[in-house]
Amino acid sequence: MSDTTLVTRILFQDFSSWSITLFYLLGYTAIGIFAHGVYTQVRKYRRGRPLDIGAWRQRAVTMVQDMLTHRTLVRRDRKAGRAHALIFFGFALLFIGTATITLEYDILQPLFGWRFWHSEFYLWFSLVLDIAGAGLIAGVLYMMYRRQWLKLPKLDYARPDRSPQDPDYDRSAYRREDWAFLWALILIGITGFVLEATRLVWLSGQPTVWDLRFWSPVGAVMAHAMQWFGLSPEGAGLFRSGLWWFHGLLALTFIALIPYSKIKHIVTAPTSLMLRDPLAGRRLPKVPEEQASAGYQYITDFKWKELLHLDACTKCGRCHEACPANAVGAPLSPRDVILSLREFANQSLNAVTLPEKAELDVHGKAPGQVFMETLWSCRTCLACVEICPVAVEHVPIIVQMRRKLVEDGNMEPLLEKTLQTIHKTGNSFGESKRKRAAWTKELPFTIKDARKEAVDMLWFVGDYASFDPRNQKVTRAFARLMHQAGVDFGLLFEGEMNAGNDVRRVGEEGLYEYLATANITSIRDCEFKSVVTTDPHSYNTIRNEYPDFGGEFEIQHYTTVVRELLLQGRLRLSKTLGYRVTFHDPCHLGRYNKGFDAPRDILQMLGCELVEMGRNRDNSFCCGAGGGRIWIPDAPGTEKPSQNRMHEAGAIEGLQVFVVSCPKDLTMFEDALKTSGYEGKFVVRELIELIEECVEYDESPALSVEV
Amino acid sequence: MKIVVAVKQVAALDDDFEIRADGLDVDEDFLMYDLNEWDDYSLEEAMKIKEAAAEGAVEVIAVSVGPERVDESLRKCLAKGADRAIRVWDDAMEGSDAVTIGRILAGVVKKEAPAMVFAGVQSSDQANAATGMAIAASLDWPHAAVVAELDYQPGAATARIKRELEGGMLQAVEIDCPAVLTLQLGINKPRYASLRGIKQAAAKPIEHWSLGDLGLDATQVGTTAALSRVRRMEIPVKGRAQMIEGTIAEQAAKLIEIIKEYKGEAA
Ligand code: SF4
Numbered sequence: 001m002s003d004t005t006l007v008t009r010i011l012f013q014d015f016s017s018w019s020i021t022l023f024y025l026l027g028y029t030a031i032g033i034f035a036h037g038v039y040t041q042v043r044k045y046r047r048g049r050p051l052d053i054g055a056w057r058q059r060a061v062t063m064v065q066d067m068l069t070h071r072t073l074v075r076r077d078r079k080a081g082r083a084h085a086l087i088f089f090g091f092a093l094l095f096i097g098t099a100t101i102t103l104e105y106d107i108l109q110p111l112f113g114w115r116f117w118h119s120e121f122y123l124w125f126s127l128v129l130d131i132a133g134a135g136l137i138a139g140v141l142y143m144m145y146r147r148q149w150l151k152l153p154k155l156d157y158a159r160p161d162r163s164p165q166d167p168d169y170d171r172s173a174y175r176r177e178d179w180a181f182l183w184a185l186i187l188i189g190i191t192g193f194v195l196e197a198t199r200l201v202w203l204s205g206q207p208t209v210w211d212l213r214f215w216s217p218v219g220a221v222m223a224h225a226m227q228w229f230g231l232s233p234e235g236a237g238l239f240r241s242g243l244w245w246f247h248g249l250l251a252l253t254f255i256a257l258i259p260y261s262k263i264k265h266i267v268t269a270p271t272s273l274m275l276r277d278p279l280a281g282r283r284l285p286k287v288p289e290e291q292a293s294a295g296y297q298y299i300t301d302f303k304w305k306e307l308l309h310l311d312a313c314t315k316c317g318r319c320h321e322a323c324p325a326n327a328v329g330a331p332l333s334p335r336d337v338i339l340s341l342r343e344f345a346n347q348s349l350n351a352v353t354l355p356e357k358a359e360l361d362v363h364g365k366a367p368g369q370v371f372m373e374t375l376w377s378c379r380t381c382l383a384c385v386e387i388c389p390v391a392v393e394h395v396p397i398i399v400q401m402r403r404k405l406v407e408d409g410n411m412e413p414l415l416e417k418t419l420q421t422i423h424k425t426g427n428s429f430g431e432s433k434r435k436r437a438a439w440t441k442e443l444p445f446t447i448k449d450a451r452k453e454a455v456d457m458l459w460f461v462g463d464y465a466s467f468d469p470r471n472q473k474v475t476r477a478f479a480r481l482m483h484q485a486g487v488d489f490g491l492l493f494e495g496e497m498n499a500g501n502d503v504r505r506v507g508e509e510g511l512y513e514y515l516a517t518a519n520i521t522s523i524r525d526c527e528f529k530s531v532v533t534t535d536p537h538s539y540n541t542i543r544n545e546y547p548d549f550g551g552e553f554e555i556q557h558y559t560t561v562v563r564e565l566l567l568q569g570r571l572r573l574s575k576t577l578g579y580r581v582t583f584h585d586p587c588h589l590g591r592y593n594k595g596f597d598a599p600r601d602i603l604q605m606l607g608c609e610l611v612e613m614g615r616n617r618d619n620s621f622c623c624g625a626g627g628g629r630i631w632i633p634d635a636p637g638t639e640k641p642s643q644n645r646m647h648e649a650g651a652i653e654g655l656q657v658f659v660v661s662c663p664k665d666l667t668m669f670e671d672a673l674k675t676s677g678y679e680g681k682f683v684v685r686e687l688i689e690l691i692e693e694c695v696e697y698d699e700s701p702a703l704s705v706e707v
Numbered sequence: 708m709k710i711v712v713a714v715k716q717v718a719a720l721d722d723d724f725e726i727r728a729d730g731l732d733v734d735e736d737f738l739m740y741d742l743n744e745w746d747d748y749s750l751e752e753a754m755k756i757k758e759a760a761a762e763g764a765v766e767v768i769a770v771s772v773g774p775e776r777v778d779e780s781l782r783k784c785l786a787k788g789a790d791r792a793i794r795v796w797d798d799a800m801e802g803s804d805a806v807t808i809g810r811i812l813a814g815v816v817k818k819e820a821p822a823m824v825f826a827g828v829q830s831s832d833q834a835n836a837a838t839g840m841a842i843a844a845s846l847d848w849p850h851a852a853v854v855a856e857l858d859y860q861p862g863a864a865t866a867r868i869k870r871e872l873e874g875g876m877l878q879a880v881e882i883d884c885p886a887v888l889t890l891q892l893g894i895n896k897p898r899y900a901s902l903r904g905i906k907q908a909a910a911k912p913i914e915h916w917s918l919g920d921l922g923l924d925a926t927q928v929g930t931t932a933a934l935s936r937v938r939r940m941e942i943p944v945k946g947r948a949q950m951i952e953g954t955i956a957e958q959a960a961k962l963i964e965i966i967k968e969y970k971g972e973a974a
């Protein structure tokens with residue numbers, strides 16, 4: 001074996017020239033079909049609104065990291081993530097391998113006479129690709145098993161937002177596509193190995209092939225098996241040519257169909273990851289001044305990036321599973337919103353010319369359109385956005401569509417009333433502005449008016465903490481804590497208005513602009529170092545959204561402030577509690593702003609035994625109040641998300657206190673405690689109340705916070 | 708074809724409020740202004756007629772009498788789709804009552820010559836329920852009050868309406884047009900004026916008319932011409948209920964005593 005260049009695979013070995021030509025013709029056809037598909041898809045995206053992306057390099061780096069680590073895919077489904085990794089890396093290596101061969105055979109060799117696909121390189125190449133192929137098959141096998149036998153609810157395509165009579169209820173086409181995809185992959189893999197094995201049997205007389213067969217271990221084992229069954233080299237040669245065409249045609253069909261099928265996600269998913277907005281949902285998009293209508297009515301109102309996100313969804317169902325609205329049987333699944341819109345976009349935007357405006361309307365009851373009830377069911381809890389492995393951003397889309405509903409007055413009468421009330425009085429309780437700080441009257445000390453004198457900390461109280469009688473007690477307790485710690489703090493008094501977080505998530509952008517600018521003006525006129533709030537909703541919008549309106553303020557949620565005060569010894573504890581507690585992460589503190597640790601640290605300092613619920617931290621389950629749903633009554637007879645959550649907590653053995661750190665949570669869960677039958681079993685408390693129980697007060701003993 | 712919708716900016720009271728020093732009204736500091744609730748409905752009714760007709764066939768004009776702050780309410784009407792808004796004011800109009808306001812509005816109607824005039828049944832602050840009818844009286848036009856249903860084709864010579872009577876009765880009426888109708892709550896579902904809509908309506912002009920534009924003079928409006936004048940405004944002292952105890956005879960005697968005391972007779 002002196003000439004090592006003989007150690008290679010001869011392409012098209014023993015093929016007649018017409019069959020090689022035929023293969024190339026088919027190959028070019030496949031590429032043509034593929035290119036046409038890519039063109040139509042790009043044209044579809046370009047029919048969306050323009051958008052400046054920027055920072056491409058950083059985006060690409062993050063995307064590559066996402067792909068290599070598979071970090072978004074292993075979350076909450078490690079096995080599926082790993083199986084995907086096998087398929088992904090297997091497929092990628094096989095693709096690179098094939099591309100390498102093409103590079104030599106079709107480009108470098110004919111043009112420059114260069115050859116490198118032989119000798120040692122070839123052997124390693126064979127080995128690596130064999131392993132890749134085996135990985136691919138193993139991964140696909142697991143996926144098949146998962147789909148067929150695990151019966152995962154998230155892979156059930158039953159739609160909560162449609163009834164079986166609706167023409168677009170049936171999702172069996174997706175199921176067929178899923179299976180076709182898996183079968184195509186596994187068949188390409190298996191036939192590849194069989195081909196490899198038959199080639200070995202066929203050429204078993206050639207030492208450059210046969211002696212090195214174990215560099216293709218899978219193929220070699222199969223070749224031995226074939227021989228054992230009595231396959232002769234001639235028989236193998238014959239079988240091979242038939243199989244070769246099958247394998248080749250399958251692979252070419254696969255390539256041709258990429259832009260037209262689920263396979264598309266091998267391109268759209270990474271692109272979508274690259275287009276990810278780290279603040280998606282946390283900071284909703286502004287409406288450009290010159291834009292006549294506020295939200296999305298037509299599919300062409302979507303930004304091109306959003307149209308692409310729609311195509312990235314792989315129906316993995318993670319968002320479907322995480323969605324609190326879906327969990328309680330509301331007619332909403334974030335997955336189905338995305339799929340509906342995708343179907344709609346494919347229906348209307350793939351043609352050469354755009355259809356009539358009326359046919360581009362995404363609102364309504366026709367196939368592909370999104371129902372009003374669906375949009376109003378969303379609690380903007382961000383669970384969907386947070387878990388989506390391919391960076392689909394559902395919430396901005398849902399809110400943009402709601403903006404249109406609001407503009408047309410398509411909303412619950414009660415919500416409409418609340419919005420009008422907020423406009424008129426600046427708060428959702430319809431109380432007079434003058435009364436905003438009425439809760440301070442019962443305090444034994446006066447709180448500074450930050451509008452009149454400089455303070456260290458400006459306390460933005462928020463509506464619920466200001467007006468709701470139950471929450472007022474907590475608000476006063478926090479004031480006593482700050483006072484005890486000697487914090488120099490003040491309020492805006494009647495200068496404060498509803499922060500607008502939920503108004504914005506409802507989709508009343510004009511009202512939000514009004515509230516935000518008014519608050520920013522009031523805050524700006526004060527002299528202070530940082531802002532503090534007990535309300536995660538206000539916290540989110542001031543932190544993430546006010547900057548877009550010129551209000552850059554440093555803001556902290558009270559949990560970080562109190563932790564600091566405790567650590568510095570400015571607040572001392574006179575006792576610890578030893579309660580068995582669980583903690584509910586408020587969406588706007590936890591998932592929205594990653595404030596997971598401060599409340600837990602405080603609970604630990606208080607000596608509480610924290611038992612986590614199954615859904616905690618980033619997977620926390622919304623209380624149901626978000627996105628303005630606190631102003632929309634839940635349909636009678638249906639389970640509320642807060643009740644669902646109570647059952648989760650109720651399952652904890654010996655639970656004493658269900659701890660929250662958000663005014664709306666306190667209201668929602670105290671109510672749910674009663675309605676779901678846990679009254680007397682455990683209590684709902686704001687973390688501040690537990691702190692208050694332990695803190696050592698110098699002067700006036702803490703007024704008891706009876707509840 | 709035009710429809711004139713007469714609207715009013717009404718005042719709502721804060722929880723704790725004070726009466727003005729002159730004792731004639733509530734201190735302005737404690738008032739919150741908004742468009743009268745009834746007017747949301749009458750404007751909506753006009754908008755429905757406009758939207759059902761061919762584009763540009765119906766022009767909806769919102770008209771109000773009042774000082775500058777009233778522009779805000781008119782802007783809301785524009786945001787909901789009114790084509791034009793007219794605010795009529797002159798310092799001489801201060802102190803006008805329902806009848807003089809009706810006269811002023813009738814002046815606008817004469818100028819605009821609409822096919823229909825809508826007003827709310829009443830305003831939520833003064834509750835006279837008279838302005839709409841006063842317009843009709845000044846114009847000497849057909850009129851119907853407390854309309855709960857309206858069937859009207861733009862340009863038609865008559866309209867069919869149903870009026871709400873006491874005891875849940877409806878009275879079906881056919882009325883010659885042009886006419887003045889006061890519309891009742893619930894006749895339709897008023898649309899929501901989004902804040903963006905209101906903001907964008909700020910770009911639409913509000914026409915400001917004065918006495919001269921209406922061919923009226925100062926003696927026909929304001930306190931001088933008003934048929935009624937506010938003399939005093941007061942918060943009634945809340946009486947306390949008192950249980951009269953004792954036998955039937957004792958109770959009767961006590962009652963007689965109280966009645967006599969009220970009538971000013973000596974016990
Ligand atoms: S934000 Fe929450 S409620 Fe809305 S679709 Fe996503 S998961 Fe469901």
Ligand code: SF4
Nearest residue numbers: 313314316317319388
């Ligand atoms: S939107 Fe994302 S999380 Fe939801 S099904 Fe699609 S890929 Fe999965």
